[in-house]
Amino acid sequence: xxxxxxxxxxxxxxxxxxxxxxxxxxxxxxxxxxxxxxxxxxxxxxxxxxxxxxxxxxxxxxxxxxxxxxxxxxxxxxxxxxxxxxxxxxxxxxxxxxxxxxxxxxxxxxxxxxxxxxxxxxxxxxxxxxxxxxxxxxxxxxxxxxxxxxxxxxxxxxxxxxxxxxxxxxxxxxxxxxxxxxxxxxxxxxxxxxxxxxxxxxxxxxxxxxxxxxxxxxxxxxxxxxxxxxxxxxxxxxxxxxxxxxxxxxxxxxxxxxxxxxxxxxxxxxxxxxxxxxxxxxxxxxxxxxxxxxxxxxxxxxxxxx
Ligand code: GYE
Numbered sequence: 001x002x003x004x005x006x007x008x009x010x011x012x013x014x015x016x017x018x019x020x021x022x023x024x025x026x027x028x029x030x031x032x033x034x035x036x037x038x039x040x041x042x043x044x045x046x047x048x049x050x051x052x053x054x055x056x057x058x059x060x061x062x063x064x065x066x067x068x069x070x071x072x073x074x075x076x077x078x079x080x081x082x083x084x085x086x087x088x089x090x091x092x093x094x095x096x097x098x099x100x101x102x103x104x105x106x107x108x109x110x111x112x113x114x115x116x117x118x119x120x121x122x123x124x125x126x127x128x129x130x131x132x133x134x135x136x137x138x139x140x141x142x143x144x145x146x147x148x149x150x151x152x153x154x155x156x157x158x159x160x161x162x163x164x165x166x167x168x169x170x171x172x173x174x175x176x177x178x179x180x181x182x183x184x185x186x187x188x189x190x191x192x193x194x195x196x197x198x199x200x201x202x203x204x205x206x207x208x209x210x211x212x213x214x215x216x217x218x219x220x221x222x223x224x225x226x227x228x229x230x231x232x233x234x235x236x237x238x239x240x241x242x243x244x245x246x247x248x249x250x251x252x253x254x255x256x257x258x259x260x261x262x263x264x265x266x267x268x269x270x271x272x273x274x275x276x277x278x279x280x281x282x283x284x285x286x287x288x289x290x291x292x293x294x295x296x297x298x299x300x301x302x303x304x305x306x
Contacts, residue, residue: 008119009097011277016046017075019273020068022089024081025056027188028215029243033306034104034263038077041266045273058085065089069096076100077269078118082156083108090117101272103265106158114284119276122268122286126159129259130166132292133210133238136257138174141236146171146208149199150182151192151220153212159261160184163212163240171210180206185216192216196223211239214246214258221254231255242293244305250298260290263306 011017021038025031035051042049050068054061058081068076069092076093078100080086090112093100100118107118114120137146148171153160164182171177180203185192192211200206200223209224211217217239221231231237231254239246242260249255268286276282293301 007116009094009099011075011099011273013277014046014074016048017273018071018073019047019049020065020071020073020076020078021049021051022061022064022068022076022078023051023053024058024061024079026053027056029245029306030213030215030241030261030263034079034265037264037266038269039266041270045266045270047270054081056081058082061086062089065093069093069098073098075273077103077265079104080107080158081105082154083158083161084111084156087111094118099276101269103269104263120272120282120284120286122265122272122288124159124261124288124290126162126261127166129159129240129261129290130163130168131170132166132259132290133163133240133257134167134170136259136292136294137171137177137208137210137236137238140256141176141208143207144176146177146236147203147206148177148179148208148210149196149203149206149220150179151185151195151209151211151216152182153184153187153216155184155186157187159240160187160212167210177208185211185219187213187215189215189219192219193223194219196220197227200224200227200229207234208236208238211237213261214239214241214243217255217258218243218245218249221249242291242301242305244302247293247298247302247305250293250295251302253295256294258293260293262288262290
């Protein structure tokens with residue numbers, strides 16, 4: 001992993017920092033939990049926090065970062081909605097001498113690199129998340145032939161790209177499985193429901209749904225139930241995140257697995273920022289380890305879910 005200290009802007013050791021957190025959208029529990037995690041961490045980490053909400057627009061997210069730079073932030077935490085459109089924000093922060101930490105999503109690695117344009121990416125291994133969803137399916141799918149519909153996350157976002165790659169590569173090694181459709185639901189519940197409705201008409205024989213996040217999986221379950229299908233009985237649902245609704249769906253027997261992707265980045269962000277200010281070497285990728293939630297453990301974790 002790249003080591004970041006030489007080429008990224010330095011951060012002084014101080015009692016308090018003006019910190020920017022440029023959230024991309026707030027239309028789902030995952031985003032709300034992440035923003036809350038930054039607010040909850042602010043006081044104990046000495047952050048004077050400026051948090052914005054780009055309402056699902058990469059252009060607004062870039063503009064929000066511009067305005068934070070103008071307000072004199074010391075450090076930027078940025079979850080880039082999409083891999084390419086947020087590159088200008090990363091470059092401008094660097095040019096302004098502000099160290100940037102990407103949280104939960106990354107940018108196009110061919111254009112911007114950890115240790116050079118930003119300090120580090122804090123987040124999960126999305127390829128591995130997709131592989132783990134596929135591996136659960138391979139081990140637990142009860143039928144001879146799996147006809148899969150895939151609901152992709154936001155087009156051009158790093159988790160959508162990598163969760164697709166990890167899952168598709170792994171599942172297609174088992175010739176029981178076929179992916180008959182793969183379409184974006186923008187990581188959103190309502191779009192997941194609508195897309196599932198349409199795909200169900202084109203592919204009535206579908207018996208597996210792989211959703212890139214729980215919100216779309218819940219939307220798909222709603223569409224399936226409305227069409228008279230029985231999620232968990234005649235169709236297997238696999239997903240990623242670990243939201244409260246998904247853990248409940250697992251407990252209710254409707255969903256098979258959700259691979260964890262935690263939104264609680266505040267404490268990690270504080271820790272990495274302080275180490276960076278102290279001159280410690282920060283790996284270019286601060287990797288978050290994820291758990292897997294199934295019927296075996298969902299009830300043990302639902303109380304801490306969001
Ligand atoms: O899985 C999804 C959210 O970037 C890891 O974005 C994050 C993903 C998460 O909207 O639910």
